[in-house]
Amino acid sequence: MEIPSLKALRSKDFTKKIVDSIRAHMATIDKPIKFMHVCGTHEHTISKYGLRSLLPETLEIVSGPGCPVCVCPAADIDKAIQLGRRDDTIITTFGDMIRVPATNISLAELKAEGADIRIVYGPNDAVKIAKDNPDKQIIFFAIGFETTVPLIGYELKNDPPSNFSVICAHKLIPAALELLISIDRLNIDGFISPGHVATIIGLQPFKIFSNSYKVPNVIAGFEPNDVLLGILMLLNQIKCKKYETLNQYKRVVKPEGNKIAQEIISDTFKSVSSPWRGIGRIMDGGLEIRSAYSEYDADKKFDITIDNAQDIPPGCSCHLVMTGKIYPHECKLFRDVCTPLNPIGPCMVSQEGTCSIYYKYYSE
Numbered sequence: 001m002e003i004p005s006l007k008a009l010r011s012k013d014f015t016k017k018i019v020d021s022i023r024a025h026m027a028t029i030d031k032p033i034k035f036m037h038v039c040g041t042h043e044h045t046i047s048k049y050g051l052r053s054l055l056p057e058t059l060e061i062v063s064g065p066g067c068p069v070c071v072c073p074a075a076d077i078d079k080a081i082q083l084g085r086r087d088d089t090i091i092t093t094f095g096d097m098i099r100v101p102a103t104n105i106s107l108a109e110l111k112a113e114g115a116d117i118r119i120v121y122g123p124n125d126a127v128k129i130a131k132d133n134p135d136k137q138i139i140f141f142a143i144g145f146e147t148t149v150p151l152i153g154y155e156l157k158n159d160p161p162s163n164f165s166v167i168c169a170h171k172l173i174p175a176a177l178e179l180l181i182s183i184d185r186l187n188i189d190g191f192i193s194p195g196h197v198a199t200i201i202g203l204q205p206f207k208i209f210s211n212s213y214k215v216p217n218v219i220a221g222f223e224p225n226d227v228l229l230g231i232l233m234l235l236n237q238i239k240c241k242k243y244e245t246l247n248q249y250k251r252v253v254k255p256e257g258n259k260i261a262q263e264i265i266s267d268t269f270k271s272v273s274s275p276w277r278g279i280g281r282i283m284d285g286g287l288e289i290r291s292a293y294s295e296y297d298a299d300k301k302f303d304i305t306i307d308n309a310q311d312i313p314p315g316c317s318c319h320l321v322m323t324g325k326i327y328p329h330e331c332k333l334f335r336d337v338c339t340p341l342n343p344i345g346p347c348m349v350s351q352e353g354t355c356s357i358y359y360k361y362y363s364e
Contacts, residue, residue: 006251009225018228019054025235026056034187035234036180036324038064038173039194040352041222047361049224061231062324065176066194068144069096069350070322071276075309076169077102080141082304083167084115090133092126093141095119096350101343103310107141122148123155123166130164139298143169146200149287150261153268156293165298168289172271173197174205175285181213186324190216190234192227195249200265202257203245210243221249268293277311277346278319318345321354328358335359 008014026033037043043063046052052061065071081102084091091107098107098117111117116136120126123140130138138161142152149170156166177191193206198219209215216237220230230248237243247253267290274286289297298304312319316338317331328334328347338344340356347355 006223009223015054015225015228018225018232022059022228022232022235023056025232025239026059028239029058029235032058032060033189033235033238034060034062035190035192035231036062036064036186036188037066037192037194037220037227038177038180039066039192039196040070040350040354040357041196042066042192042194042220042227043354043357044352045222045224045227047357051224051227054228055231059231059235061192062327063321063354064180064324065276065279065322067322067347067350067352067354068148068171069094069100070318070346070353071171071176071279072097072100072143072169072346073275073277073309074102074311075275075306076141076167077107078104078306078309079167079298079304080107080139081105081110082306083137083139083298083302084110084117086137088135089137089139090116090118090129091139091141092118092120092129094121094143096352097141097143099343099349100346101313101349103308123152127155127160127164130161134161134163136163138164139167140164141167141169143171145171145173145194145197146265147196149269150200150258150264153264156268156289156296157264160296162295165296165301166289167298168269168287170269170287171274171276172285172287174201174208175271175282176276176279177206177209178213179279179282179285180323181209181215183323188215188324189238190218192230192234193217193219195219195221195226195253198247198249198253198257200258200261202253202262203247203255204257207245210245214243216243217245219245219247219249219253221252278322313344316345318347318355321347328355329362331355
């Protein structure tokens with residue numbers, strides 16, 4: 001199906017055309033199909049616009065670990081909390097991050113106790129705070145997937161003040177997808193991959209899934225019809241038994257990605273084995289600041305020891321939600337005990353968290 005202009009992409013008639021094609025494809029497939037996306041924005045689009053209600057019952061779309069706030073280990077937040085208790089520090093981070101529960105308290109609760117915790121729009125704001133407060137240690141708690149990493153790398157390469165440092169909690173999406181393929185009984189038939197990540201890294205890192213594992217993969221945008229087209233493109237591969245990594249989001253994503261951003265990442269970070277909250281340690285699943293910039297690495301700059309961090313509180317099922325094994329309403333804490341105002345698990349905090357999205361858009 002030819003992808004139209006953005007205006008035509010948003011038309012109701014085009015939605016009907018895509019949905020009719022999806023139903024026609026499913027009529028020729030003699031088994032239930034399960035696709036997984038790994039993007040909170042995709043889940044937001046799917047839930048807000050009721051896309052699941054348009055699909056055949058035999059076609060399931062599950063949410064994977066697509067929220068960087070949700071997969072940030074409690075131990076990393078505990079580090080920020082430990083440093084935030086010092087009189088000479090200012091902790092800076094994104095808004096959602098301060099409310100995520102750690103082992104004992106959140107950064108928001110620490111702020112309420114009097115610690116200097118500040119919400120910023122990005123690392124450049126943290127650098128400005130460091131310049132304005134030379135007698136303080138300014139620590140930027142860096143989270144996110146590949147999309148936000150170049151922003152940190154750019155600041156590291158441009159000689160930030162010596163009182164600036166970074167807690168690096170960045171995660172890498174392709175490594176997580178490879179782990180998800182191997183999970184027993186998950187039985188993923190295809191991936192809807194995040195367009196914003198592909199904008200940075202391009203298509204090549206995703207091709208291992210279609211080339212080696214024979215799992216179709218589509219890079220999709222964030223309009224409702226982008227997602228539906230992604231689903232149709234996956235079904236067409238299954239019908240034709242031709243497994244590829246395809247780019248539905250061509251208006252934004254180039255096959256080679258953003259070369260300048262890739263060079264910045266490569267110069268300032270290296271991939272390492274990294275823990276994902278509720279999932280476990282993933283080979284090449286995260287980033288570490290390179291030794292050339294170690295003076296800005298908070299883990300090396302400060303003596304931080306974290307013992308017995310607790311990722312998932314008792315009764316919480318965020319780990320099952322993030323791996324697509326259950327839906328949020330199947331968690332016994334959902335809505336009754338765990339709410340956006342009183343989040344027990346990490347998936348209820350961020351606007352990209354699956355539980356938070358379900359709380360907003362799905363009834364009992």
